[in-house]
Amino acid sequence: MKNEFPSEYGSRLVNIIMQDRETVHFYNNIADNKLLSLSESFDAENYTGIRSMLKEKKIISDDSLNVLDVFCERINEGILNGTDSNSLSTDISAKLPGTDDFRMCHLHAFFRRDENGRITDIHYNIRPYAPKEIFDREVLQNFSSDKNPKIFSKRCRHVIDSNPDRDIAFIQFDVERFKLVNEIYGVDKGDELLRFINDSLAIVCTDEQPFCRLTADVFMIVTPFDTKDEIIAFIRRIESMLCGYKGMEYRLIFGVAVVDDRTLHTRRHGDNASLARQLIKGNAMENVLFYESSMKSELHKKQAIEESMQNALLDHEFVMYLQPKYSISTNRIIGAEALARWIHPEKGMIPPAEFIPVFEENGFILTLDRFIWEEACKKIRELIDNGIEPVPISVNISREYVHSYDVVGELLRLVGKYDIPIHMLELEITETADPNGVEDIVKDMKKAGFTMLMDDFGSGYSSLNMLKSTPFDVLKIDRHFLEEFMDSDRGRKIIEHTISMSRDIGLGIIAEGVETGEQAEFLSHCGCDSAQGFYYSKPIPAEEFDHRLKTVNG
Ligand code: C2E
Ligand code: CA
Ligand code: CA
Secondary structure (H helix, E strand, O other): OHHHHHHHHHHHHHHHHHOOOOHOOOEEEEOEEEEEOOOOOOOOOOHHHHHHHHHHHEOOOHHHHHHHHHHHHHHHHHHHHHOOOOEEEEEEEEEEOOOOEEEEEEEOOOOOOOOOOEEEEEEEEEEEHHHHHHHHHHHHHHHOHHHOOHHHHHHHHHHHHHHOOOOOEEEEEEEEOOHHHHHHHHHHHHHHHHHHHHHHHHHHHHOOOOEEEOOOOOEEEEEEEEEEEHHHHHHHHHHHHOOOOOHHHOOOEEEEOOOOOOOHHHHHHHHHHHHHHHHHHOOOOOOOEOOHHHHHHHHHHHHHHHHHHHHHHHHHOOEEEEEEEEOOOOOOOEEEEEEEEEEEEOOOOEEEHHHHHHHHOOOOHEEEEHHHHHHHHHHHHHHHHOOOOOEEEEEEHHHOOOOOOHHHHHEEEEEEHHHHHHHHHHEEEEHHHHHHHHHHHHHHHHHOOOOEEEEEEEOEEEOOHHHHOOOOOEEOOOHHHHHHHOHHHHHHHHHHHHHHHHOOOEEEEEEEHHHHHHHHHHHHOOOOOEEOOOOOOEEEHHHHHHHHHHHOOO
16 A cells, blocks of 8 residues: 555655655654654665656656745754754655646645654645735736845834834735736736735825735835824725726725834734734725734634644544435435534534635645545445445535645546545535636536536525536535525515526525425525425534435435
8 A cells, every 4th residue: 555654754745746646755764863764865766766767757846846845954954963843844846646837836735743753754745825825826927026034124124223213014015815806807917906005005195104015916115104193094095096907896904013122023014914804804894993902812823724624633523423414305414515513622613714725825625625535435335335226425525725736637537546436426616706716616527427516506696697607517506595585575586587597597496594394495496405404404424424314215
């Protein structure tokens, strides 16, 4: 078994880069306080050998080979001499499964320790950067050096130190949902907008007000001030100057941190402003928020999640729950959705709403999704082996990373590994603002034989566009859509017609979040026979599902 041999640094690294999908996570055993690796003498599998193979086969770029050398040295160094940090990471550019192009990837090494704090093993995780992250990097690379964050930080320090009698504010802002601007108006226009913002700031800000572009669409300004009204007025001025560029519609959101402790590193104030800004997201009424220390707990929560996610996976804290889907007319179970749960040893069950968005941001969702996909396949195999008539299980696919690697290949591999009929694994993807973005991938998935569900239908704004161009098999009506529209005659008509429309164009339909008998009856009356929701069953542990299936379906 590939996963079981005592691993050795170089070969493991090669495994992963060589697209051996079995080893997205791999580890080093450490003996005698030393990595079983680079420093040992070996023949065919020595690091130099591997290195030249990587080079020869052009699996990673030449530049990245050097990066890898340094990375390996740093890891060895950490093991030999001890290190306080729990992880090390670097960027390399590598070829991913099924592609010929190099993609920028994040290589992350996590150290695990024994009770004495000694490193016992290392887990590696490699993931391709999401397009948004790559975009950020590219934009920043083209950026003039005086806006370099280090210099900016120095200038901030100067503003703080040279204005002992005035207050100082760190103002961070971004274009809310900038991705949408790119999707709606095109990447070129998006780029142009960011340049416009950058150039305008140079006009609005005085020498006493340093500014910097932190990522593609996040900017920071530092300014001395005397009253809070002055800050608000300054922000409104920026806003009126920057909004409505070339008729585009977008909103700017501002987080403000007022410096209380002048001895703190400027980055801390920046972080506070950033936190305030991020807490505005989704709040339609406010676009300016001042940082308060109570906001920290939100941040801590997120950090705690990021710090523990890797070990949580290794310690089996993530589990798959299954929520049965029912036929309204027969009351039989016709399928299930696989949903991730995090059972934390101290905090208990952490709801997906808390960790999924964090994982979507940091890329760990790739790892979690693949784990859940595998669990779902395992479950189907188990049902078949136990002589229970299986039902299709649907899994969620995060669309952020759908282009980053060979999703279809990965899913097919799992179907093969567990030897299950392909129609038993169904795939849910949410609708998106950019129908072109997922169209090809959905087509590929369908071609491979998977049943495709459009998740959360009716929660976005381009559902109809997406329907027109992307070949889904089933619409999944969003639970908020059902809840909100059931209330009025007009709303009910819309649901009714959505259902009959989907039938007309040959799509299946299922309603999610069915909570009452009345809702089920109404859906059935409209011609929708499939339902998922608390009225029928909450998501249940996978072990319980077998029993449920047997008692309900007989
Ligand atoms: P979703 O894909 O829309 O999943 C359905 C959510 O609705 C689940 O929430 C489910 O528990 C909830 N739900 C089902 N019936 C009812 C009902 O009658 N009333 C109400 N109020 N809620 C109901 P859950 O499990 O908390 O998951 C939330 C979201 O987290 C999911 O929304 C999905 O977007 C994401 N998620 C969960 N597991 C995974 C995963 O493994 N991978 C990915 N990428 N996302 C996941
Ligand atoms: Ca779903
Ligand atoms: Ca859904």
